[in-house]
Amino acid sequence: MNDKDDFVIREFENAYSTLEISDYGAHVLSWTPQGQWPVIWRPQAISLQAGAAIRGGIPIVAPWFSAGYRDGKSANTSPKHGTARISRWQYCDYRQELSHSSVCYEYECVDADVARTPLHMQYNITFGEALTVALKIRNKGRAQTRCECALHSYIRVSDISNTVISGLAGASYWNAISGEVNGIQKGDLMLAGATDRIYESVNPIDIRDEGYGRVLHITAEGSRQTVIWNPWEEGARAIPDLDACDWKRFVCIEAAACREHAVILDPGEEYVLSQTIAL
Ligand SMILES: O=P(O)(O)OC[C@H]1O[C@H](O)[C@H](O)[C@@H](O)[C@@H]1O
Incomplete structure (x- = not known):
């Protein structure tokens, strides 16, 4: 296989929306969605490089999540956020129905966090009036294993300072920046600086965006936590693929099963994590 095959980008369109997806x-x-601002944010120029993660979209x-998690604390596993986002997946299928279309990918992963048990991953993307991404993970090995996962959606907003995130009120969170363990979300969330929080909540989330005059509804299934991330101005400077003001144009809302809520899979067992984004 050569580099060209690794970096295939596919474009799909139906009566309701358009989708762009990379095999890598x-x-x-x-x-x-037709007639709308994009809902998933991507940088103007996508940088595709073997071994490097793509910025924006839905990684x-x-x-494993971040550097992995073992024995009650962060581990030191590399690459950050696991191998799935820096591997070529097998494009399997495209189907068009009346109300939606779907695309399917598969990936054989041999880098499970514990016991190096092989995992079979299947990813289904369904798009129409809404977008649903569903990651199915099956333990193909002979031993029990654990894995972490997240659907790391970059949600496009007109301006992060005018964006109201609701649905997390009352939830406790781990603040990965300050290290605070039991923060409690008071009311709606409006970001005012670098944010990296893992919420103990799987409640539906609404993103109210005055600039675009819309509310996005985000729900998840199989999820055990919700991660909210934005690097803010200074953090964004350290990320090569971001232009100067890009950080204002997205907030990452991630459906996750990570850290102490990692998924334990017996041989042959499956787990599905999905996220749906709708207007
Ligand atoms: O820059 P990346 O490797 O894509 O990670 C981006 C971010 O992902 C998640 O939201 C993590 O909670 C953050 O700690 C991390 O910085």
Whole structure:
């Protein structure tokens, strides 16, 4: 296989929306409902490089989150956020129905966090009036294993300072920046600085965006936590693929099963994590 095969980008369109997806990482790059601003944010120039993660879109984080987690604390596993987002996935299928279309990818992963048990991953992307991404993970090995995963969606907003995130009120969170363990979300969330929080909540989330005059509804299934991330101005400077003001144009809302809520899979067992984004 040569580099050209690794970096295939596919574009799909139906009566309701358009979708762009890269075989490398099975990475949704953008999703745009007809007549709307894009809902999934992507940088203007996508940088595709073997071994490097694509910025924006929906990175698939698996089979570990961040540097992994073991014995009650962060581990030191590399690459960050697992191998799924920096591997070529097998494009399997495209189907068009009346109300939606779907795309399917598969990936054989041999880098499970514990016991190096092989995992079979299947990823289904369904788009129409809404977008649903569903990651199915099956333990193909003979031993029990654990894995972490997240659907790391970059949600496009007109301006992060005018964006109201609701649905998390009362939830406790781990603040990965300050290290605070039991923060409690008071009311709606409006970001005012670098944010990296893992909420103990799987409640539906609404994103109210005055600039675009719309509310996005985000729901998840199989999820155990919700991660909210934005690097803010200074953090964004350290990220090569972001232009100067890009950080204002997205907030990452991630459906996740990570850290102490990692998924334990017996041989042959399956787990599905999905996220749906609708207007
Ligand atoms: O820059 P990346 O490797 O894509 O990670 C981006 C971010 O992903 C998640 O939201 C994590 O909670 C953050 O700690 C991390 O910085």
